[in-house]
Amino acid sequence: MKVLHLNAGNETGGGMKHILSLLNELDHDQVVLGVFEDGEMVQRAQELGIETVHFKQAFPFDLSVVFQINRYIQQEKIDIVHTHGPRANVLMRLLKPKLQIPWVLTLHSDPDDDFIGHGVKGELFTRLHKRAIRSADHCMAISERFRKRLLQMNVPNHKITTIYNGIDFSKTPEMNWERKNFGFTEEDFLIAMVARFEPVKQHELAIEAFAAFKQRNENAHLLLIGDGTLENQLRKLCEKLEVDKSVHFLGFRNDVGALLPMVNLTLLTSKSESFPLVLLESARANVPAVTTDVGGVDQLIPSKGYGWIVDQSKSESIANALNQAALLNGSELQVIGERFRDFASNRYSTQHFADQVENVYDFLYKLPSKIGYNI
Structure with missing residues (x-):
């Protein structure tokens, strides 16, 4: 099983740490990080030994990137696509009719808050993003409140799994500032x-x-x-x-x-x-x-x-x-x-976090004809 993770690539905060900690915990031979912008996230992924691919866009709303992603999925025989963030989710919705593999997304933030202060364009992209979320085969909610938020957006309960973040508590910095x-x-x-x-x-x-x-x-x-x-x-x-x-x-x-x-x-x-x-x-x-x-x-x-x-x-x-x-x-x-x-x-380790994500992958991979059933 090989999973392509898609993200804009411009993350530098919690979203980047979430994605990289997950990919680092999973089998590196079975995951690829695909981005639309080549920045710090790619550099950190490569330092961790995580395979990366850059799907270049001329500008953030360049839809031609969909053809690049589709070609890569076919050539590399990707089994599951996992998207993170509004841009990746919206692009995947456009690509989904061409694919015969499952699409899962992680809801990292409330869609209504992603484009605060961006005016009419922000309102438009918010609507597009919500439609994209409803189109996914399965949604991972990072909290129980986000599960309820997905239900409010008319995502069926059986298409949602709540999976809390985790970090490596055994990891300590090489030095501490005084x-x-x-x-x-x-x-x-x-x-x-x-x-x-x-x-x-x-x-x-x-x-x-x-x-x-x-x-x-x-x-x-x-x-x-x-x-x-x-x-x-x-x-x-x-x-x-x-x-x-x-x-x-x-x-x-x-x-x-x-x-x-x-x-x-x-x-x-x-x-x-x-x-x-x-x-x-x-x-x-x-x-x-x-x-x-x-x-x-x-x-x-x-x-x-x-x-x-x-x-x-x-x-x-x-x-x-x-x-x-x-x-x-x-x-x-x-x-x-x-x-x-x-x-x-005792509750939120990276291992526990990754195990839950893999359970979702296993279900979608082994039972593709039953996508949408409660897991």
Whole structure:
């Protein structure tokens, strides 16, 4: 069995980590990563020894790429196509009538939130994306909430499997950054937020909550790790709220795993998520998290003994959770972090994640005539 995974190839955050961690766990002889843009994702895949193929597009809506993909599938005798992301899903819908093999997709995000701020074009592509999702032979939902979202989109229940993300908890960074490397002291209270600077991540909520939190915690610092279209706007907000000296824009980094162990807390303020890998990375680092109530976070943080889940629409709720964490002494917060890691590592490993995906492949491969039956 050989599976072609299709993605735009411009992922740099959780989506990229999800795909690469899955492909790395699967038999490399049985998977190929196909992309439309040759960037960091391809480089990382090749470093892992994962076969890659670049289906070149002249522009993002260049439909001629469909013929390239079809030719490759026929020549390489691909058995299953697994798509990730809106562009791959829409293109696969166009290709599906020409194929006699199963198509499975993973829903990484809420389709209604993928193109926030993109105007009429965004609304059009959202509709096209939803139609594509309904056309797939099977859908993998990264959380129970996303399974319900698929049901709302009229995807039959028997065509959906909920599969939570996983990471390798045995993997540790070669080195960990120390606070002094960034000019911080042991007395500083450090909060890290790892997220693209895009509307769906709601950084403005994080900055507003931090500004309120900062009034009672003078030694607090917010580390923003990522990049994106809203960076200048967010910098101006920091200046307006007079926290620009305490909010640090660290840019996109490949060493998040080495950074997290030095912070006290991680923060996630997204409007929509599936099952955030950044929270699993926080758990691996023994660092508790404050997060909005999105995706499957309630499965990862079942109670306040493991972290804080807050109302996603109110900066006051986020600030209150930050204050609760800061009031704990270091050892109490560390206990929560260790409990967080123990809970996550026993349930959300890469091996468990990959095994569930392979179960779906096996069903689709062995019983192609029964695609659509409940697995």
